[in-house]
Structure formats: structure tokens, C-alpha cells
Amino acid sequence: MTDTPDILEDSRLDKLKALTALGVDPWGMRFDNHLPIAQARDLPIQVENPAPVRIAGRIVLRRGMGNVHFLNLRDWTGQIQVMAGKKQVGEQGWGIAKNLDLGDLLGVDGHFGKTKTGELTVFANKLTFLGKSLLPHPDKWEGMQDMEFRLRHRYLDLTYTPDTLRRARERIHIVRSMRRFLDDQGFWEVETPTLHSIAGGAAARPFITHHNALDIDLYLRIALELHLKRLLVGGIEKVYEIGRVFRNEGISPRHNPEFTMMELYQAYSDYQGMMDLTEGLILNAIEALGGDKIRPYGGHTIDFTPPWRRASYADLFREHTGADLGDPAAVAAAADSANIITKGKHPDVLIQELFELKVERQLMGPIFVYDYPASLCPLTKRKQGNPALAERFELFINGMELANAYTELNDPVTQEETFRAQLSGLKEEDSMAKMDDDFVRALKHGMPPAGGLGIGIDRLVMLLTNTPTIRDVILFPLLRPEGRPEPVG
RNA sequence: GGCCUGGUAGCUCAGCUGGUAGAGCAACGGACUUUUAAUCCGUAGGUCCUGGGUUCGAAUCCCAGCCAGGUCACCA
Numbered sequence: 001m002t003d004t005p006d007i008l009e010d011s012r013l014d015k016l017k018a019l020t021a022l023g024v025d026p027w028g029m030r031f032d033n034h035l036p037i038a039q040a041r042d043l044p045i046q047v048e049n050p051a052p053v054r055i056a057g058r059i060v061l062r063r064g065m066g067n068v069h070f071l072n073l074r075d076w077t078g079q080i081q082v083m084a085g086k087k088q089v090g091e092q093g094w095g096i097a098k099n100l101d102l103g104d105l106l107g108v109d110g111h112f113g114k115t116k117t118g119e120l121t122v123f124a125n126k127l128t129f130l131g132k133s134l135l136p137h138p139d140k141w142e143g144m145q146d147m148e149f150r151l152r153h154r155y156l157d158l159t160y161t162p163d164t165l166r167r168a169r170e171r172i173h174i175v176r177s178m179r180r181f182l183d184d185q186g187f188w189e190v191e192t193p194t195l196h197s198i199a200g201g202a203a204a205r206p207f208i209t210h211h212n213a214l215d216i217d218l219y220l221r222i223a224l225e226l227h228l229k230r231l232l233v234g235g236i237e238k239v240y241e242i243g244r245v246f247r248n249e250g251i252s253p254r255h256n257p258e259f260t261m262m263e264l265y266q267a268y269s270d271y272q273g274m275m276d277l278t279e280g281l282i283l284n285a286i287e288a289l290g291g292d293k294i295r296p297y298g299g300h301t302i303d304f305t306p307p308w309r310r311a312s313y314a315d316l317f318r319e320h321t322g323a324d325l326g327d328p329a330a331v332a333a334a335a336d337s338a339n340i341i342t343k344g345k346h347p348d349v350l351i352q353e354l355f356e357l358k359v360e361r362q363l364m365g366p367i368f369v370y371d372y373p374a375s376l377c378p379l380t381k382r383k384q385g386n387p388a389l390a391e392r393f394e395l396f397i398n399g400m401e402l403a404n405a406y407t408e409l410n411d412p413v414t415q416e417e418t419f420r421a422q423l424s425g426l427k428e429e430d431s432m433a434k435m436d437d438d439f440v441r442a443l444k445h446g447m448p449p450a451g452g453l454g455i456g457i458d459r460l461v462m463l464l465t466n467t468p469t470i471r472d473v474i475l476f477p478l479l480r481p482e483g484r485p486e487p488v489g
Numbered sequence: 490g491g492c493c494u495g496g497u498a499g500c501u502c503a504g505c506u507g508g509u510a511g512a513g514c515a516a517c518g519g520a521c522u523u524u525u526a527a528u529c530c531g532u533a534g535g536u537c538c539u540g541g542g543u544u545c546g547a548a549u550c551c552c553a554g555c556c557a558g559g560u561c562a563c564c565a
Contacts, residue, residue, distance in 0.1 A: 011516060061526075068522035085522055102515070115523050136499040139514055141526045145501060148557045160500095204564065249564055250490080259565075401565065456565050469558095480556065 012134045015099040019129060022095040028130035031056055031107045038077035041120055043112045050111035053122055055080065056130060058159060059104050061140055069097045073106060073122075076165065082108050083115065084124040093127040102140065103133030147471075152482065154475055167473055170289055171461045175242060177288035178262060181281055187238040187264060192227035194220060194244065200436045201225035204247040207257075220246035224263040225452070226439045229408065232265050233447045240264035242457065253469040254400070256477050260457040265408065269451035271391045274405035275368050278395055278453060279306055282366075282402075282460065289464060296466050297398055300364070308366040308395075316369060317351070320359045325351060325373070334358075348375040363396035378418045381407040381449075397463055405453040412443035 016026045034056040043051050060079065061072035067086040072079055084097045088110075100106065107128035115121050138144045143160045150157040150164070157164045179189065197216065199206035201223030209218050224241045231239045242262045251257065266273065286293060286304055293304040314325045321338075323330035328347050335350050338357055351373065363369070370393035374382055380390035391407035409415055419435045461473040471477040 063524050063527050064521090065524060065527075066521040068524080070524050070527080072525085081525075083523070087522080115525095117523065117525075119523085119525065121523090136515060139500040139526095141514065142501040146496090146557085148496090149500085151557090202565085245565090247564070250562080252561095252564090253559080255564065261565080404565080454565085459565070482556080 012101050012132065012136075015101060016132050016134070018099045019096065019132070022092055022099075024092070024096060024129045026129065026132040028105065028107075028128075031128060031130055034107060036077040037073065037075045037080050040112060040122065041078060041080055045113055045120075047113070050113045050123075052109070053112045054107065054109045055082075055122060056105070056107040056128075058133075059100060059102055059106055060137075060159070062100065062102060069100070071100070071106070073108065074159065081115075081119050081121045082106075082110070082124055083121050084108075084127060088123065088125050089127050090125075093124070096127045096129050101133060103135070103137040104129070105131035105133070148479075151471060151477060151479055164472065167461070167465045167467055168475060170465045171473060173288040174285045174461055174464060175457065177285045178242070178281055181284045182238075182240050182264065185238065187240050187266075188236055190228070190231060190236070190239055190241055191243070192221075192224060192231075192241055194246075196221050198434050198436050200434050200439070202245075202247075205249055207246050207248050222247050223454075224261055225454075226436060228263055228265050229447060229450075229452075230439065230442045232267055232408075232450055233442045233445055237267035237448070238264075251478065253471070254459065254462075256458065256470050256474055258478070259470070259474070262455045262457055263453065265450050265452045267448040267450045270407040270449065271370065271393055271405050271451055274451040274453040275310065275370070275393060277451075278368075278403050278405065278455070279308055279366075281455070285460070285464060295464065297463055298466075298468060302364065302366070302397060302463070304366060308368060310368040310370060310393075312371045313355070313369055313373065314371065316359050316363075317355055320362060321354055323354075348373060352376055360396060360401070361399040363399055365395070365397040366402075367396050368393045369396060377406070378421070379406070379409055379415075381409050381411075400459060400463070401456075402459055402463065403453060403455045405451065408447070408450045408452045410443060410447040410449055412440050415443055416440045 019026045034054045037055055037057060040053050040055050043053060055073060055075070057073035057075035057079075059071050060074045061070075063070040069084045071082040071084060073082050084093065086094045086097075089097060096106075107130050108122055108124045109126040109128070110122045110124040112120075112122055138156060138160045144150045144153070144157055150161065154164075158168065159165075183189065195209070195211070195218045196206075197218060199219035199222045201221075202225070204222040206219035206222050209220065210216070211218055222245055224243055224245065228239055228241060240262060241264075242260065244258050245261050246258045248257065249255065264277075266277070283293075283304065283306060286295070295302050295304060311319075317323065317325055321331075321334040323334040325331070331347060331350055331354065335354050338354060340350065340353050340357065370391075371383060371389045372380075372392045372394075374380070374388055374390040377390045377392050380392045383389040383391050393405050394401050395403035395405075409418075416435075419440070458470050458473050461467070462470060465473065467473050
């Protein structure tokens with residue numbers, strides 16, 4: 001796939017040599033004060049005294065007409081046509097023009113105007129060669145269609161698939177907006193370790209690595225939670241981290257083994273407070289993308305106009321299945337009619353399966369689902385006055401879980417019991433939580449009551465940028481390496 | 490991990506029920522100082538993903554493997 005017949009590369013090498021013979025450095029050098037192409041396009045058009053302009057970019061189209069060449073130059077803001085005439089660019093400039101290939105990097109000095117046909121154009125009077133491209137570039141019209149090719153050549157994809165650069169830019173805007181929003185509210189952004197001796201805070205299989213000097217195995221973190229809560233104990237009352245977590249699990253359009261989480265914790269708040277914060281965070285991100293609250297996703301549209309619906313787990317369950325949570329017979333009947341195997345399953349498990357199948361997937365949202373059955377979330381504080389419920393919500397949009405929040409458990413005795421209960425009878429890697437003595441000790445020193453929130457950044461970016469696969473909101477998603485040796489035998 | 494689909498020139502793709510490889514763009518040579526995927530004439534370019542098998546003959550049919558996409562399972 002990366003092999004190229006010599007003939008294609010050779011012609012480019014020949015041109016490189018020709019450039020060198022002209023005294024041109026084929027790898028270019030510093031080129032100051034060039035205007036972003038999008039800004040160049042906004043310059044006033046003056047026939048009398050056309051504005052001088054300097055731009056730089058990659059050649060994506062070329063039309064040679066004997067003694068004049070038309071080039072289309074693209075940078076990270078836009079694209080514009082360049083006209084390079086033999087008489088106008090001088091002897092060396094013309095030598096450069098004749099040896100250009102698609103994909104080369106070029107600086108242009110000239111003046112800004114329009115051609116006869118009305119096309120915005122930089123009329124060059126000087127060409128500065130800035131970098132040779134030795135490999136052929138994608139089809140100038142079809143671009144890159146093959147997903148694998150795009151992912152393995154993301155650097156090309158960014159130039160030749162407009163959506164790829166747009167998504168990268170919008171992702172930056174979203175994350176930046178979240179930081180601003182939280183910073184403005186007085187949160188501290190912190191960095192906690194990615195190498196953990198105990199991979200806790202979530203139910204997921206970790207990656208294992210090894211530290212040589214200490215001669216210990218370490219895990220790549222699967223969540224940010226336990227260190228951020230330690231900081232709550234330490235008195236950092238509003239704290240967040242936006243960071244990479246790693247889960248050694250399957251790959252799908254919604255899962256990459258490493259992905260980005262935003263987790264925040266706020267002392268003396270609770271899950272209701274987190275709901276308001278979540279709505280604010282996401283609406284703020286939408287503002288950063290232009291503010292359109294009616295947004296397309298896939299084949300339909302999502303209306304982010306606040307306030308977003310808030311409904312209890314029990315009410316939604318009843319609404320979508322017709323069964324009452326407290327009525328095991330009705331739950332079993334509903335499960336039967338949904339073709340769920342009921343035999344030998346605990347009622348709570350049945351409820352959750354039914355909820356995922358009949359409720360979650362129908363939730364176009366945005367909608368906050370709150371007050372989960374306590375049995376489903378042992379690490380959450382029980383609801384005041386109703387110990388069967390947990391103070392937790394999840395935000396669903398387009399059937400996808402976008403955010404997850406709790407009133408955090410700060411009782412070390414209950415926490416320790418929960419850790420032990422989780423450990424017994426389960427393989428450790430499948431356990432919801434691993435016994436973390438240091439964390440329990442931290443709680444014993446007193447953690448304030450608090451609300452905690454986690455948002456999957458990649459999925460949020462998918463939704464807000466109308467991207468169907470996580471692979472296109474992560475610049476370099478995990479792929480099997482190319483060219484592995486054939487297995488023996 | 491299961492199932493389904495795909496892999497042919499640098500890129501985008503055709504290639505029928507098996508008969509020995511094609512197009513457009515890119516490249517190379519030529520013409521052209523206002524083109525818009527420029528146009529016109531000419532040239533060159535291929536382990537048809539890999540390895541087996543069936544057959545007189547395989548890009549095509551069969552088996553195994555590799556890689557990707559989709560989907561289910563697990564999860565966020």
C-alpha cells in the first residue's frame with residue numbers, strides 16, 4: 001500500500017533535482033508574514049492598486065497552459081487560485097512553476113484580484129518553493145474514499161477530506177469551550193497519573209505495563225475518578241481533568257481502546273447540581289460551534305433547546321414497557337414480549353436489560369434519566385429517604401449515553417464494603433471496582449459530600465459534529481499495524 | 490470473539506455464467522498567457538491482499554489466512 005512504482009516517484013525526484021539545479025532549496029525555509037488564505041479571500045478587490053498579498057499552502061490542483069499556470073493552493077483556512085505567468089514570475093519562478101507537482105508546498109507573492117471569469121486569484125510575481133512532495137497524492141476529484149486508506153494516511157485525509165479538518169477544528173473548539181466554562185466557574189484543571197497500581201473507578205479491563213526500576217506491573221488508567229476524589233479530600237473543592245483513559249476492550253464505531261474523558265467533582269454539590277452543570281457545559285460547547293441548537297445527526301435532527309427533559313428511571317420504564325418496577329410479574333411479562341430470556345435471571349438484571357433494549361435506544365433526547373435502582377450502581381449514594389434508589393443520572397442523546405453523574409459516595413465504611421462485595425466471586429478484571437486501600441483511607445479522613453460528573457468527549461464530539469464513527473473524531477484511532485509477518489505454519 | 494460485506498494501476502472504480510487486465514484522474518512527451526475536475530494528440534504504468542486447491546485455463550469457483558468496514562456480544 002505504501003509501495004510506489006519507481007516511475008511515479010522518479011519523476012518527482014527528477015523535479016527535485018531540477019529545482020536544486022536552479023538554486024532552489026527543495027525543502028524550503030522560513031516564510032514569514034503570509035496571510036491565511038481565508039483572510040486573503042476577504043481582501044478588497046481593487047483594479048487600480050491591487051493589494052499585495054503573500055500566501056503559502058499545498059498545491060491541490062494545477063492547470064498548465066503553456067506560458068501561464070493556474071494553481072489551486074490550499075492551507076488550513078481555505079483554498080484560492082494562483083495565476084503564475086512566465087513573464088510575471090521571472091526566470092527562477094518559471095523554473096519552479098515548470099517543476100511543480102500536486103502536493104508540493106509553495107509560497108506566493110503577488111496581488112489580489114479576479115480573473116476574466118470572476119475567480120478570486122492571487123496573480124503571482126514571485127514563487128517561493130517551500131517543500132517537495134515525493135509521493136503521488138489522492139485523486140483530485142474523488143479524493144479519498146477508502147476508510148482504511150484515510151485512517152492510515154490521516155495527514156493526507158486532513159488535506160483532501162474537508163470534513164476531517166473541520167471535525168478536528170470543531171473538536172478543539174468543543175474542548176476549549178469546556179475548559180473556559182469550568183475555569184470561569186472556578187474549577188481547577190489538574191493532571192493525575194495515567195499509570196496506576198490499581199485500575200479502579202470503572203468496570204473495564206485495563207492495559208498492563210511494567211516499570212523496570214521498581215519492578216512492578218502497572219495499569220493504564222481506566223478512569224479518572226479515584227484520584228480526583230482524593231483531591232476533594234485535600235480541599236480542592238472544584239476540580240476537573242480532561243484526559244485519556246484506556247480500556248482493553250473491543251473496537252467499534254463507538255469504542256476506541258483509548259478515549260478522552262472529562263470528569264469533574266464539586267464539593268457540597270449533588271447530582272441535581274451536576275444536571276444543571278451538564279446542560280450548561282454542552283450548550284456552551286454548542287455556542288462555540290456557532291450556536292445552532294437544532295443539529296443534524298445521522299438521518300434525523302436533535303433539538304438541544306433547553307431545558308432538557310428530566311425523567312426518572314421508573315417513570316421512563318413504565319412509559320416504554322408498561323410495567324411497574326415494583327411488579328416482578330409485569331416486568332417478567334414485558335421481558336417475555338421483548339424476547340428477553342428471563343429464566344434464572346435476577347429481577348434487577350432483567351429490569352436493566354429491558355431498560356437498555358426498550359428505553360435507552362428510543363431516547364433521542366437530550367434527556368436526563370435519574371434515580372437509578374440502587375442495585376445497579378453500588379458506588380453511588382442512596383437517595384435521601386429512599387434507599388432503593390441511587391442518586392445518579394445519565395444523559396442520553398440519540399440512544400447514546402453521553403454523561404454519567406452521581407452524588408458521590410463519601411462514606412468509607414460503605415465504600416470498603418462495596419469493594420469487598422464486588423471482589424468476592426468475581427474475577428478481578430471483571431469486577432466493578434478493585435479494593436483500593438489507599439482510596440478508602442483517604443475517605444476516612446473525610447471527603448465532603450459532592451457531585452461528580454463524567455462526559456465522554458469523543459462521543460460528545462461525534463454528536464455535535466455529526467460524525468457517525470468515533471474513528472473520525474480521533475485523529476489516530478487504533479488500527480492493526482500494517483505488514484505484519486505471516487504467521488508460521 | 491460470532492456473523493455479513495469488501496480488498497484489481499499512485500487515487501477513484503469497472504471487469505457478466507471461468508478464456509489470461511480495463512477506464513477516468515495522477516505520471517511522462519508534445520501544443521497552448523485567463524483556465525475552473527482546462528482541453529487536444531501521444532506514451533508508459535499491475536505479485537488482481539497472501540497461500541493452497543479445483544480446472545486445459547482462475548481477478549472470477551472452493552478452502553485457509555491477513556487487513557478493513559458493518560453488525561451482534563462487552564463496554565463509555
